[in-house]
Amino acid sequence: MSIDPTVLAALAAMGIVTYLTRAGGFWLMGFIALTPRIEAGLRTIPSSVMVALMTPLVLNAGPAEAVGYTAVLIVMLTAKSDVFAAMAGVAGVALTRALMSGTLS
Amino acid sequence: MPIAFGGFGYGIAFGVLAADIGLSWLEAVLMSALIFAGASQLVALQMWTNPPAAIALALATAVVNARHLLYGAAIHPWFRRLRWFQSYPSLFFMADGTWALTLEALRNNRGNGAFLLGAGLLTYIEWVVSTGVGHALGKAVGAPQALGLDFMLAAFMSALMVALWRGRADVAPAAAAIIVAYITHSFAGAQWHIIAGGVAGALVGAWRHVD
Numbered sequence: 001m002s003i004d005p006t007v008l009a010a011l012a013a014m015g016i017v018t019y020l021t022r023a024g025g026f027w028l029m030g031f032i033a034l035t036p037r038i039e040a041g042l043r044t045i046p047s048s049v050m051v052a053l054m055t056p057l058v059l060n061a062g063p064a065e066a067v068g069y070t071a072v073l074i075v076m077l078t079a080k081s082d083v084f085a086a087m088a089g090v091a092g093v094a095l096t097r098a099l100m101s102g103t104l105s
Numbered sequence: 106m107p108i109a110f111g112g113f114g115y116g117i118a119f120g121v122l123a124a125d126i127g128l129s130w131l132e133a134v135l136m137s138a139l140i141f142a143g144a145s146q147l148v149a150l151q152m153w154t155n156p157p158a159a160i161a162l163a164l165a166t167a168v169v170n171a172r173h174l175l176y177g178a179a180i181h182p183w184f185r186r187l188r189w190f191q192s193y194p195s196l197f198f199m200a201d202g203t204w205a206l207t208l209e210a211l212r213n214n215r216g217n218g219a220f221l222l223g224a225g226l227l228t229y230i231e232w233v234v235s236t237g238v239g240h241a242l243g244k245a246v247g248a249p250q251a252l253g254l255d256f257m258l259a260a261f262m263s264a265l266m267v268a269l270w271r272g273r274a275d276v277a278p279a280a281a282a283i284i285v286a287y288i289t290h291s292f293a294g295a296q297w298h299i300i301a302g303g304v305a306g307a308l309v310g311a312w313r314h315v316d
Binding site: 003004006007008013015016017022023026029034039041045047050053055057059064068072075080091092 | 131149151159166175257259261275278281300306307308309
């Protein structure tokens with residue numbers, strides 16, 4: 001049971017920033033109106049962040065990871081469950097690695 | 106933006122990943138207790154270094170969680186009637202799912218301001234507890250590469266990306282995000298491409314908006 005002071009500082013900073021996003025929108029509305037354009041920008045953030053995060057990962061993917069991402073995509077498009085999709089992706093990677101190293105043949 | 110996370114399962118997965126990254130049990134549970142925002146916590150794990158880069162982490166957290174600004178603005182017409190010591194603590198528990206439920210309840214004149222606090226508290230406890238359970242599980246199983254568990258974070262992220270995809274409106278912002286992320290990644294260290302790409306996508310989304 002340990003906590004590093006630098007970790008605690010980082011966690012506290014992230015926690016404060018997150019609360020400011022939660023309270024900030026409500027607080028600001030007491031002064032200004034949210035324009036549709038700003039709203040459209042805010043709505044775009046979640047998908048853009050994920051796309052940006054995945055870009056180098058996908059570009060550097062090997063054959064096992066390629067199979068994993070394909071499995072995630074298929075499960076997401078059919079079952080629409082992120083937990084199951086992630087599990088399918090992990091299984092796909094494990095299976096491909098086993099096949100490539102010859103442990104299954 | 107309704108993201109139907111498999112509640113407890115998602116927390117378990119986060120706990121396992123946090124253990125795999127090298128966070129202690131207390132650090133993982135504290136992260137869930139202080140931040141309580143799954144997507145940003147996964148992004149933080151992806152960016153994690155030893156010692157952690159607090160400024161980059163806080164910036165990325167701000168970008169990923171900026172959608173909360175929108176949620177808070179949306180419930181302002183109802184929450185403005187509450188006293189500040191009622192509204193501001195409740196807002197800590199506002200998450201994607203509980204916000205959507207609260208807004209629906211308020212619009213249909215069911216429930217009141219306490220709805221957000223009630224639903225939020227339940228989700229909060231679930232999130233913190235499942236993180237602790239997941240971390241313990243991750244420690245017990247270990248994360249051998251042969252099992253493909255090192256891929257779990259990337260798998261979760263890609264699943265989340267598909268879940269957050271809104272269709273045609275996201276194509277141009279995504280293209281901008283990819284280009285900016287690729288360029289940033291090729292020269293900047295750490296994980297600045299996540300912040301730069303996310304902001305670029307948001308700017309394109311705002312720029313292309315037609316009133």
